[in-house]
Amino acid sequence: MYYIAVVGGSQCDSGLASLAEEVGAGIALRGGIVVCGGGGGVMEAASRGARAAGGMVLGILPGDDPRRGNPYLTLAVATGLGEARNAVIARTADALIAVGGEYGTLSEVALALKMGKPVIGLKTWKFEPPQRLETGIIHCETASGAVEAAWKAAGATARS
Numbered sequence: 645m646y647y648i649a650v651v652g653g654s655q656c657d658s659g660l661a662s663l664a665e666e667v668g669a670g671i672a673l674r675g676g677i678v679v680c681g682g683g684g685g686v687m688e689a690a691s692r693g694a695r696a697a698g699g700m701v702l703g704i705l706p707g708d709d710p711r712r713g714n715p716y717l718t719l720a721v722a723t724g725l726g727e728a729r730n731a732v733i734a735r736t737a738d739a740l741i742a743v744g745g746e747y748g749t750l751s752e753v754a755l756a757l758k759m760g761k762p763v764i765g766l767k768t769w770k771f772e773p774p775q776r777l778e779t780g781i782i783h784c785e786t787a788s789g790a791v792e793a794a795w796k797a798a799g800a801t802a803r804s
Contacts, residue, residue, distance in 0.1 A: 646798040647702070648791075649679040649737035651752045652686025652745040652768070660686060660744040663766055663787050665693035667741055670791035672699020679704065679736050681729065682713035682720055686743045691716035704733045731755050738798035741790050742768040742781070753781065762797030764790045 648671045652664060668690035671678050678694040680687040682703025691701045695716045703717040706729045710720040723729045727748060734740060734755040739762040742753050749768065756763050757779060765781040773780040782797070784790040 646674075646676045646738040646795065647679050647736055648676050648794050648798065649733050649740040649752070649756070650686065650690035650743060651680065651733065651740060651749050652690075652743040653749060654681075654683045654685040654687065656685040656689070656744055660767065661689040664689035664743045665696075666787035667743060667766070667791055668693030668695075668699070668701070669697040670788055671794075672697035674791070674795055675699075676795070677702055679733060681706065681733060681748075682717055684714060686745070688714040688716065690743070702736070704729050704736065727751070734759055734761060737761055738801060739764065739794040741766065741794050743790075744768055757781075760801070762794065762801060764794045764797070766790050 664686040672694040678701045682705040694701050700718040703713040703720045705722045706726045708724045710722040713720040730752045740756040741764045743766045763781045765783045
């Protein structure tokens with residue numbers, strides 16, 4: 645069983661929400677656990693997809709109240725860390741899928757890469773890693789492709 649983080653903006657358009665929901669469902673159907681920031685937007689859509697597919701969702705919340713997360717969370721951890729909770733999300737995940745996103749998403753991507761975690765991107769940030777670093781974001785065009793890539797990468801990381 646893998647913990648796959650799904651990160652993205654707390655607000656998103658219907659296209660990104662649809663992708664995130666499909667990603668969440670895909671993770672759940674493989675028996676994985678969705679990890680997210682527990683809020684709205686991409687996080688809520690991925691949570692909704694996972695729960696509709698019978699999966700589990702772990703929300704790592706920025707505030708002090710576990711009841712402030714979206715209604716699809718299976719478990720909520722109230723960290724009281726604000727945006728610093730992004731490091732907890734990255735550390736918890738075996739792989740991370742970024743769907744769209746803003747600066748908070750970029751921080752989660754950077755933290756995951758720094759921790760050696762695989763990062764899969766769907767309509768998200770594009771940048772080249774410095775030459776001395778081997779890994780960057782693995783970009784995919786579809787939600788199913790992103791889930792497949794995350795699953796393979798999480799398995800490879802777990803075996804190393």
